[in-house]
Amino acid sequence: MQAALHQVLAVRPLSPLAYLLRLERGALEFQPGQYVRLALPGLPAQREYSVYSAPGEPFLELLIREMTGGLLSPRLRRCRPGEALEVEGPFGEFLLREDDPGGTFLFVATGTGIAPFHCFARSYPGLDYLLLHGVARSAELYGAADFDAGRILPCLSREQVGREQGAAFEGRVTDFLRAHPPAAERLFYLCGGCDMIYEIFAILRRRGVPAERIFAEVYF
Structure with missing residues (x-):
């Protein structure tokens, strides 16, 4: 597959380290949950990023x-x-x-692993899901306002949860799943670091969730 040139439209900071890179869409067609490989002309480095925007939008956004x-x-x-x-x-x-006849989804992301779930939420109106987003601090809750009310639960591992943060869980996503075991008939989608994915996979399997109902995308 040959790379195509896409012009930058904007770079929007989201936190001291994270930002949204918006590019011209061009002729690129993709399905929600897929990723692209990005490079600067003349530089040898390439990196893969899940698409943050939806297929129906006229631009391409990547969370970096x-x-x-x-x-x-x-x-x-x-x-x-x-x-x-x-x-x-x-x-x-x-x-x-x-x-799938199960009908409901549990999405689990850490950090910028929220990108494909943002794409899912914008692509499938009325989707029945709950998203657990694990970050260290509330400043890293990228794009939380883009999700339907009550559909996203931040899990803050290095910040106390106060009233100003509303509904949030103090601890890691793995802590939440141990304290609140999910229904085994859901479909489970995991995106983030490999340690988190291995740990949650083990938690779900112990709860009787069949392996074929667990899908994962590892961020390195």
Whole structure:
């Protein structure tokens, strides 16, 4: 698959380290949950990012966390409108099984692993889901306002939960699932670091959830 050039439309900071990169959509077609491979012309570094925007939107958005000492993410943050980036894809099979008779979904994300779930929520109005978003602090709750009220539960591992934060859980997503075991008939989608995914997979299997009802996308 050959990379195509897409012009930068905007870079919007979300936190001291995370930002949204908006590109021209061009002729790119993708399914919710897929990712693209991104590069700067002339640089050897390539990185893969799940698509944050929905297929029905006229632009392409990617949620990126700047990695200290990284070869690409710090440079992408400094992009200016009109600058061209190489986009290859789409790739991936982290797709929603919306016709499953179970009918309800539990999404679990850590950090920027929320990106494909943001795409799901914007692509499928009326979707019956609950999203657990695990972050260290509330400042890292990217795009929480874009989800339906009552559909997202922040899990804050390094910040006390106060009244001003509304509905939130103090602890990791794994702590929440141990304290509040989910119904085994749900479909489970996990996106984030491999340690979190392995741990939640084990929790769900002990609860009797069949392996074929658990889908995962690992962020490195």
